[in-house]
Amino acid sequence: MARFKKEKSGEVPAISTSSMPDIIFMLLFFFMVTTTMREVTLKVRTRAPEATEVQKLEKKALVSFIYIGPPLQERLYGTESRIQLNDSFRTVADIPEFIYMEREARVEADRPFLTTSLKVDLEAKMGIVTDVKQELRKVGAFKINYSTRKKVEKSKD
Amino acid sequence: MARKIPEINAGSMADIAFLLLIFFLVTTTMDVDSGIVRRLPPMPEKDAEIPEVKERNIFNVLVNKNDRLFINKGWGDIRTLRADTKEFLANPQNREDLPEKKVETIPFLGDYPVSKGIISLKNDRGTSYDMYIQVQNELTAAVNELRDELSRQKFGKPFSELEDQDLVNAIQKAIPMSISEAEPEDIGGTK
Numbered sequence: 616m617a618r619f620k621k622e623k624s625g626e627v628p629a630i631s632t633s634s635m636p637d638i639i640f641m642l643l644f645f646f647m648v649t650t651t652m653r654e655v656t657l658k659v660r661t662r663a664p665e666a667t668e669v670q671k672l673e674k675k676a677l678v679s680f681i682y683i684g685p686p687l688q689e690r691l692y693g694t695e696s697r698i699q700l701n702d703s704f705r706t707v708a709d710i711p712e713f714i715y716m717e718r719e720a721r722v723e724a725d726r727p728f729l730t731t732s733l734k735v736d737l738e739a740k741m742g743i744v745t746d747v748k749q750e751l752r753k754v755g756a757f758k759i760n761y762s763t764r765k766k767v768e769k770s771k772d
Numbered sequence: 773m774a775r776k777i778p779e780i781n782a783g784s785m786a787d788i789a790f791l792l793l794i795f796f797l798v799t800t801t802m803d804v805d806s807g808i809v810r811r812l813p814p815m816p817e818k819d820a821e822i823p824e825v826k827e828r829n830i831f832n833v834l835v836n837k838n839d840r841l842f843i844n845k846g847w848g849d850i851r852t853l854r855a856d857t858k859e860f861l862a863n864p865q866n867r868e869d870l871p872e873k874k875v876e877t878i879p880f881l882g883d884y885p886v887s888k889g890i891i892s893l894k895n896d897r898g899t900s901y902d903m904y905i906q907v908q909n910e911l912t913a914a915v916n917e918l919r920d921e922l923s924r925q926k927f928g929k930p931f932s933e934l935e936d937q938d939l940v941n942a943i944q945k946a947i948p949m950s951i952s953e954a955e956p957e958d959i960g961g962t963k
Contacts, residue, residue, distance in 0.1 A: 636782070639789035646796035663807075664902045666909040668916055672805040732807065735901045742897030744904075752812050761905055762807040 659684035659699045664737040666763040677728050678760075679717040681710070683743055684736030696739040698747065707743075710750040734762040808908055816955070829871040831860045831891045835907055837898030850906055857914035861889050861947070880942040881926060887947075894954040911951055918947050 661684045672678055682699040686692035697704050700713045718726050731751060735744055751759060833853070834842040841848035843856060863870040871889030878884050891911055895904055916931065923931040923943055934940050 632786070633782075636785040636789050639786055639793055643789055643793045643796065646793065646800055650796050650800040664905040666808055666905055668808060668909050668912040669806040670809050672807060675805070678805070732805065737900070737902035737905075739901045740897060741895050741899040741901060741904050744901060745895075745897065748812060752815050755814070757812045757814065758809075759812055760807040760809050761908065762805065763905060763909075765806060 655680070655682075655699075655702055657682065657687065657699070658702075658704065659686055659697055659736065661734045661736050661762075662738075663734065663762050663764045665766040667766045669763055669765050670760075672730070672732060672760055674728070677721065677725055678730050678732050679714070680732050680734055681713075681747060682734045683739050683747065684734075685738065696736065696743050698743065707746045707750055710747060711754045714751070714754045714756050728758075729756065730758045730760055731756050732760045732762050808905065808912060810908075813952070825890060826872070828869055829888050829890060831857065831871075831889060833891060833893045833907060833911070835893075835895040835899045835903055837896040839900055839903040841907070850903075850910060853907065853910040854914045854917075857891065857911055858918060860891075861887050861914065861918055863887060863889070876945075878942050878945050880939055881946055884946045886945070889950065891951045892954060893951055908951075912949075915947060915949050919943050922946060 659682050661682050684696055684699075685694050686697055686704075692704070698706065698710075700709060705713070714731070718729060721729060733744065733747065748759070751757070832842070832844050833848070836842070841850060841853065843853070848856070860870055863873065866873075871887050873885035873887050875883050876886045878886075893907065893911070895907075919931040923929065923934060923939075926943075927934065927939060931940075931943055934943070
């Protein structure tokens with residue numbers, strides 16, 4: 616009688632959690648694959664303007680970024696748009712050196728394919744952007760990319 | 773009798789995996805970098821001759837410091853810019869005041885009248901970047917739409933879905949992306 620009772624105890628069997636690590640690992644690998652590490656600390660605000668005719672930037676390793684926009688710390692640096700290269704504020708005159716350094720960091724075969732991506736805030740004026748473009752032309756960095764967000768097209772009805 | 777090796781406790785494996793997962797969750801940025809691709813022209817030589825271009829072959833787009841648009845010396849509108857550009861580049865009725873065409877033999881397309889039109893884009897130092905990108909976007913859209921139309925007509929699918937690089941090159945040759953940006957000068961001052 617006692618044995619009979621023991622087998623039919625009303626306890627709910629514990630849910631096996633042994634497969635939980637597998638699930639977590641799966642998520643982990645997903646994020647590891649899709650992740651791109653943030654390389655720089657942004658000191659300027661760069662809200663990209665919207666556009667419809669955008670192309671994806673391929674080969675992330677061959678892209679160097681130039682950030683232009685109003686400084687995040689307005690009290691310290693004012694509201695005038697500034698150029699940020701790597702981790703610090705720079706002027707237009709520093710761009711050739713920056714491009715040379717970027718070229719040096721790449722394998723020789725890849726250098727012709729180097730693209731410069733301009734991440735410019737939508738409130739910035741064209742004056743500073745034009746200056747940057749002139750410098751890029753001088754050092755022969757002709758391939759550029761204006762960073763934009765993809766605009767969601769409203770349905771026409 | 774050999775001693776039994778105690779089983780390693782795997783209960784904390786989930787915790788370790790969680791820790792890594794949270795680290796990647798925080799550091800991840802999912803945004804794909806995209807943008808409008810342009811090729812800058814090389815610096816002009818000191819005493820380079822400015823090539824003569826007929827007035828009918830130039831489509832002047834000017835953006836002033838208040839983000840107003842001038843097209844061929846008249847007020848322009850960003851909403852009609854795309855259609856205007858398309859008409860200029862295609863010149864479907866072969867009008868006298870729109871650009872000339874030069875018949876060229878292009879592989880896969882045969883003889884195709886290539887437009888000699890050039891879009892000249894000029895902006896002020898005080899123009900906002902947002903407006904500049906919108907204008908660039910409309911101009912690019914006009915060229916892309918023309919390429920799409922030609923591609924559908926000749927190869928039966930849109931330009932972006934062409935897989936053969938030769939076909940892509942042929943279309944690009946037939947409808948070139950001829951946007952020329954004027955050498956910058958300071959007009960109207962900075963705002």
